[in-house]
Amino acid sequence: MVDQSKLEAFFGLPNQVAFCKSCVISNQRPSSTVEFKHTRNEKKATIGFNEQGICDACSYQQVKAQEINWKDREDKLVALLDRYRQKSGYDVVVPGSGGKDSAFTSHVLKYRYGMNPLTVTWAPHLYTRIGWENFEAWCHVGGHDNILFTPNGKLHRYLTRAAFHNLLHPFQPFIVGQRIIGPMMAARFDVPLVMYGENQAEYGNNVDDNYVPTMDRKFFSTQDPLEMVLGGEKVSDILEKTDFTLNDFAPYIPPDASYLQSKNVEVHYLGYYLPWDPQECYYYAVENTGFQANPERTPGTYSKYSSIDDKIDMFHYFTTRIKFGIGRATYDAAQEVRNGKITREEAVHLVQKYDGEFPAKFYEDFLEYIDTTDDEFWATVDQFRSPHLWKKDGTEWTLRHQVT
Template identity: 50%
Template sequence: MPQQHETYYGLPEQVAFCSKCVYSNQRPTSAVEFKHRPDSKKTTLHFDEEGVCDACRTAELKDEIDWGGREKELLKLLDRHRRDDGQYDCIVPGSGGKDSFYAAHVLKYKYGMHPLTVTWPPIMYTEYGHSNFRNWVEKGGFDNISFNQNGRVMKLLTRLSIENLFHPFQTFIIGQKNIAPKVAVKYGIPLIFYGENEAEWGNPIADNISSLRDQAFYTMKSLDEIYLGGVSIKELVERYDIPLADLMAYLPVHREELEKSRIEVHYLGYYLKWTPQESYYYAVEHSNFKARPFRTEGTFNKYASIDDKADDLNYYTYFIKFGIGRTTEDASQEIRNKHLTREEGCALVKRFDGEFPERYFNELMDHIGMTRERFMELCDQFRSPHLWAKMDGEWKLRHTVNNDGVDDR
């Protein structure tokens, strides 16, 4: 009879691993970032009766999809929106990473659309991330609107997100989700293209539709619903003395405005077969796109999510909270795309998962005004007892995909 340990974040008590990839059932799928609090109930990755995760099942379906038919659907959609009167006809949000490069490029040069690209810049650009962004706009040939955030507010919110939620990336995720609908409303551009479908990462298959997504995610009914960095808007204004105007960048577009504007949000990954490796090759082929000049700490990969110095730290906090590190993410995806076997994936997880992101750590902590000691304290505070055990002064996972966790023996 296994001993019961406390479970945080509403995660499943029993840890299980997908029999096809290296994901565990602890992986959250909920995209609701506004209400994301330490005590919130999370939705986690669903496994079927054969022990296979939704992300793998979705990948299998990909092979059966009639991609020719999907492209016809895309053409219809584009024909309905394409304009030749000098107006933009769609928006592609992104940072100029491989996926946004690919999306904007095919829409413009293959399908004759007139995209406006929009960017919510990273918390701290990496050098090569910034040069990929410049390259997207200059070599790729796109107009771009970048929203340069109020640095003081951004730093405070990032610090609060770490303190309260252990989620360094919350401001980025929120800003990035909201920027496109806001620009769409402002410029009267009714079509937004995100890249990959979220089902890639194991979000419920039932959500896997290309039409308008749950609008509530992009809209704001009332300010009371919204928390940033785990703090209510009211408290940020009253206690932290931030004018509401300085917080608006992080808030979604107002529901009424969105409804009036009839914006459609689509995932290009629904219409076009999309693999990260291939969008990387595409970006390299059509531009100066550069991978990171070194291996990313915590994984084996060099070309995914490389724009933001805070990204590596974000993956690390994910590892602390859910026992799932960046290698688990990357390997699972590569297994599904048949670029790795499960055995190779397991070996990579053993080697790199949860590696501490030392490279940019001090710089980031200086930037947001947090000490290393404080960060380490928070690490321990956010470890769910059902995932972690302390052995001889060192934290170890109770269960791993390699079956060598402290409770696996």
């Protein structure tokens, strides 16, 4: 019998693995989705569990169901929107891809509350067919103006490759841009209100963030751009060894908090004001915005309608399973248990069936995009397998702990 307490845990993760007694998430889930450094030896905060073994996300779901006065919250939303409503031009910036969540957010703001949103999109690495069709439907069926912002492809590929090899986090540059694009465009077009959909705190990020309607401005730091770390490398180091210039990094540098304040830009979450349910967002988006689910389920999970616009998205979830033992099916199933769509027993079955599935469909596209061979891919992956999570039986890697 292996003594779990003596096995090394990368990222400062809890050495003893535990699963939520209400959903299927484990205590290895990181509590931040934006990871600038995140090397194997850097401590990573994780989701909290109470004394009864219930995770923060499930505990907050009970708060949503039993303690929040949603009529009062909606009244606050109407008052907020009235404050920013313009006689002409745009009233609010809605960042998104045209997926179910951003389609819901922009459509509700426009057609239920009478706002005129400007939608803005940080382009995926590699559009899927269904992703592009849903993006077009968002504009043409949903009826929205849109700015599609595509970052310097040469630099974005470089950063994505670096993030994969240095952090095993190929989505990090995309997530940074996705967080920045809304406030950046709001400041540029003098639209002081930005509305994202749900706050990731609902799913296990800092639980205290659920009780405030706005994005923490700490993200919009005054850090020297040369000292920023993207893809696990300092910008200054990248400049020294490449032909990129500091100007090339402009889309990745958060607008200064004081600059946003001078422009009166506020960043809010619609999920603070309206009860957020991803599956209900899907139904709404299908009915009102022309959104389509994928004809086939996403590799690594059972769902067909979440994060389906980028060929690289599934590799993000593959790498979270390597680092934290948590794959796409776990994230999907945990969320659906909390929203009462499936039982925990059903979730356990789905996780056991799909969580370990390798996303082979776009594997060759991914390797080409990050200029990496198959051998290099697996060598990098195996470096990030924490001994307290993984064991090797012959040539096969298996997780030491499975949800039951």
